[in-house]
Amino acid sequence: xxxDRPQGGYSRHAFDDAEMQLRQWFAEQAQRRGLDVENDxxxxxWAWWGAPAPGAVVTGSHLDSVPGGGAFDGxxxxxxxxxxxxxxRVRGITPARPLAVACFLDEEGGxxxxxxxxxxxxxxxxxxxxxxxxxxxxxVSLADAARRVGFDPSTMGPDPARLATxxxxxxxxxxxxxxxxxxxxxxxxxxxxxxxxxxxxxxxITGQGNHAGTTALTDRSDPMIPAAxxxxxxxxxxxGFDGAVATxxxxxxxxxxxxxxxxxxxxxxDVRHADATVTAAVVDAIxxxxxxxxxxxxxxxxxxxxxxxxRVAFDxxxxxxxxxxxxxPVIPTAAGHDAGVFAAxxxxxxxxxxxxxxxxxAPDEHADAADCVTGVQALADVLENLVGDINPAARHxxxxxx
Ligand SMILES: [Zn+2]
Numbered sequence: 001x002x003x004d005r006p007q008g009g010y011s012r013h014a015f016d017d018a019e020m021q022l023r024q025w026f027a028e029q030a031q032r033r034g035l036d037v038e039n040d041x042x043x044x045x046w047a048w049w050g051a052p053a054p055g056a057v058v059t060g061s062h063l064d065s066v067p068g069g070g071a072f073d074g075x076x077x078x079x080x081x082x083x084x085x086x087x088x089r090v091r092g093i094t095p096a097r098p099l100a101v102a103c104f105l106d107e108e109g110g111x112x113x114x115x116x117x118x119x120x121x122x123x124x125x126x127x128x129x130x131x132x133x134x135x136x137x138x139x140v141s142l143a144d145a146a147r148r149v150g151f152d153p154s155t156m157g158p159d160p161a162r163l164a165t166x167x168x169x170x171x172x173x174x175x176x177x178x179x180x181x182x183x184x185x186x187x188x189x190x191x192x193x194x195x196x197x198x199x200x201x202x203x204x205i206t207g208q209g210n211h212a213g214t215t216a217l218t219d220r221s222d223p224m225i226p227a228a229x230x231x232x233x234x235x236x237x238x239x240g241f242d243g244a245v246a247t248x249x250x251x252x253x254x255x256x257x258x259x260x261x262x263x264x265x266x267x268x269x270d271v272r273h274a275d276a277t278v279t280a281a282v283v284d285a286i287x288x289x290x291x292x293x294x295x296x297x298x299x300x301x302x303x304x305x306x307x308x309x310x311r312v313a314f315d316x317x318x319x320x321x322x323x324x325x326x327x328x329p330v331i332p333t334a335a336g337h338d339a340g341v342f343a344a345x346x347x348x349x350x351x352x353x354x355x356x357x358x359x360x361x362a363p364d365e366h367a368d369a370a371d372c373v374t375g376v377q378a379l380a381d382v383l384e385n386l387v388g389d390i391n392p393a394a395r396h397x398x399x400x401x402x
Contacts, residue, residue, distance in 0.1 A: 009068035009363035013136070014043070014106035014117065015145040022063040022075070026103055029082055035101065040162055041155040042121040043105035043146060049085060050098035055167035057386040058100045059084065059379065062107030062118075062338065069108070070365020072174035076353060078103055080172045080376045087380035088387075096388035097167065104338045111136045111145070113200075113306050119341040124158035132156060163345060168318070168386050171339040172351040172379050174367050178358035184329045188371040189378045191323040192314055192350035194332045195340040197276035199308035201269045201283055203230060203290060207299040209255070209263030220261060221298035227251055227265040229293035230286060234269060237285040244273040244282050245334065268306075272334045276310045312340040315347040322349055325385065326378050335360070351378055 012018040023045055027037045030047030037047045050056075061077025081101040088095070105118025112134040120126035132143040132153050143153035180190045207223035234246040247270045253262035269286060273279045287303055294301045323330045331352065342348045353367045353375040367375075 009070060010065045011067050011069070011110075012063065012065045013067075013108075013111035014064055014142075015149045015151070016111065019064050020149055023103070026063065026078060030101065033082065033085055035085070039151065040122065041152075041157065041159055042118050043151055043156070044118040044122060045103045047101045048098060049100070050095055052100070052162075052165045053098050054164050056098040056100055056165045057095075057168050057170070057383060058102055058166050059170045059172070059383060060100070060102035060104070061171050061173060062104045064106055064108050064110060066108045066110050066361045068363065069110075069361055070174075070359070070363060072353075072355075072365050072367050073176070073360055074107060074173075076174045076367065076372065076375070077172045080353075080372070080379050083376045084380040084383055087376060088384055091380070091384065093384055093387070094390040096390045098165075099383060099387050100165075107338055109200075109307065112142050113202075115200075115307055115336055116309075116338050116341045117142075119338040121156050122159045123163055123341055123345055124160075125341055125344070128157035166342065166346050169339060169342040169346055169348045170351065170379070170382055170386070171337055171348075172353065172375055173335075173337060173339075174360065174365065175352040175355040175358070176333065176335040176360035178355070179331045179333075180329065180352060180354050181356070181358075183331055187328050188354045188368075188374040189326060189328045190331045190352045190354075191319050191326070191328055192333055192339075192352060193316075193319060193330045194274075194314060195309070195312040195336060196272050196274040196332060196334045197279045197309065197311045198270070198272035198334065198336055199279060199283075200306045201271070201287075202266060202304045202306050203227075203269060203287070204264060204266050204302040204304070205290070205294055205299050206264045206302075207262065207297065210261040212259040212261055215261060222261050223265040223294075223297075223299045224253060224262055225297045226290050226294040226299055226301065227253075227267050230267055230269065230290045233286040233289035234271075237282060237289065240285075241273060241278050241282050244271070244278055246271045246282055246286060274311060274332070276308075279308075309336055309340060312343045314339070314343055314349055318347045318349045321385075322351070322382050326381060328378070349382070351375060351382070 035047035059081045062074040109115035146153040205223035207221035251267040
């Protein structure tokens, strides 16, 4: 679903046909398990085992992808959650508190630019009026995209009643790097300690559109020159900032013709470091380089911060308890997740499933099937402990009979 032939990966974006197809698949899988499926006001889908009530244990992830992404980022957490429900039933567990499997809207921000859109709207971390006006590369607003698939965008916004039902949130995710392997080569699963500070900035560089042949070099204001400086600065500016990473993964020249000097270039800068002040300093250093190059070329630069997430430390007690229970290592991550949004409100944990190559957000993203099964077992162990069992004695007898 959503397979992107030219790039060889998956492209599923919020409310597009491929993502809606996967939502349908999710609803069918949940209903097949007797879970009650509902959409919330912010485009997130919930499947409940037990009636929604405060103190619920929520697990899940997202169904959208980056453009040309891998098969595991997002769906692994959703599929593992459904299989963990199956596993708890095999174990004879009757949850003492409700358990929900949730899929969150536009986690990657691949369509509307703001990552973790659904969880941010739900928790109030994103402004609903601004979000409704976000638009995709074709100029379609979030509000119009929502309406097209039957969601009412006017109801988007903070949902304290729903948030109050979430007692604990646990997200399983494919590892996006190779840290787990370097920490413990035998570990198929790890627990997250923190998400480093990260954000994305849009740089709009404006020059003078002109003819690629007849325009003398001295007459050019070519915005592609400062854009090139931004790409290089994203690497070179890092030398003074240990542990920081910066990436330009997207450049859009306007109008974009081979024999045309662009009139403007938009590019997006992604910067991450454990410390938000370092992240900001890296951005400042890169933007200073771009401004200097733009001034020399007679171009102007406008910088917009599209998103910024400060460092998120996951609940240390919960993380330690889980790593001890599963006997697996604890590792930080430089990737953002809905779990990072929930961590500001409720005890939250993440499980990572080993990714042998470390490649992610690309078609080669991979996790071995055996490791995925280990992940399901680990998630089931964690959920079993969190939901409790309404009748452990009965379960004990039942288990002995098997
Ligand atoms: Zn993800």
